[in-house]
Amino acid sequence: MTTLSHDRYCDEILAQTDALRAVLTGADLTATVPTCPDWTLRELAVHVGGAHRWVGEIVRTRAADDVPEGKVPGILGPTEEAPEALDAWLAEGAAATADALREAGPDTEVWTWAWSRRTAFWARRMTHETVAHRADAALAARAPYTVDADVAADTIEEWLRIVSFAQAGGDPEAAELRGGGRSLLLEATDVPGAEWLIEFGEEGFTWRRAHEKATVAMRGPLTDLMLVFNRRQEPAGERVEVVGDAELLDFWLDRSSFG
Structure with a gap:
């Protein structure tokens, strides 16, 4: 389910x-990122900007096969170490990729690597x-973090689709997300209708927008639910309530991490 336009x-x-x-401006770029402990803030930024450039190259060239990183201009980051160079490099890469996606439209x-071979996939993937x-980055820099409700909801739905694709493709962790009679409910307390029911069947899991009694329910503001669901925030905390079998929520989070 895609809820946003191309x-x-x-x-x-561009906005994200x-x-x-803005988070990186004035921050210590050598600081370790708690949720990606192998990276510093600078390395995180280069990862994001490199992903933008890689996708931009795929879209611009209408690539029919994976594009090796070595063939993507500028993917390794700016040649200068100055924070201003990193900032300009990030802005330029995002703008070029957004322009390429707009020019191509959603259906080229x-x-x-996924279920759809259309540019619409990359527009959504790079957003999230x-x-x-x-x-x-916000966690590492101890900066505030907000995201629009429709974007947060679509982030959750895209991740559900990715995990489903991984399960169908035989990923060993995602393959364990099965077992009849159990269910997980995500319920946003600040956005009407932002609710997802994940049901574990013998052959795998399914999900739908619904509010029903579940084995475990996670309730809280939509952004916080999204952050927990993407393993950027712990489920136990002041802003999120877990009711029922918390081990089932942990089971989901552990097996939808893909390392």
Whole structure:
């Protein structure tokens, strides 16, 4: 289920990158990112900007196969160490990728690693890649983090689709997300209708927008639910309530992390 338009995704790539740049401005770029402990803030930023450039190259060239990183201009980051150079590099990469996606439109056929071979996939993926990593940066810099409700909801739904795709593809962790008679409810307390019921069947899991009694329910503001669901925030805390079998929620989070 895609809830945003192609143009909106392109807008969000720019907006989320601008918000990321704002977090990085004045921050200690050598600080470790708690949710990605192998990276510093600078390395996180280069990862995001590199992903933008990689996707931009796929879209611009209408690539039918994966594009090796070595063939993507500028993917390794700016040549200068100055924070200003990193900021400009991030802005330029996001703008170029958004422009390429707008020019291609949502239905141009290109290579992807997933269920859809259309540019619409990349517009959505780069939006939520940036949403999630902006949260990583905000946590590392101890900066505030907010995201629009429709973007947060779509982040949850895209991740559900990715986990479902991984399960169908035989990912060993996602394959364990099964077992009849159990269910997980996500319930936003600040956005009407923002509720998702995940049901574990013998062959796998399914999900739908619904409010029903579940084995475990996680309730809280939509942004906080999204952050927990993407493992950027612990489920136990002042802003999120877990009711029922908390081990089932942990079971989901552990097996939808993909390392």
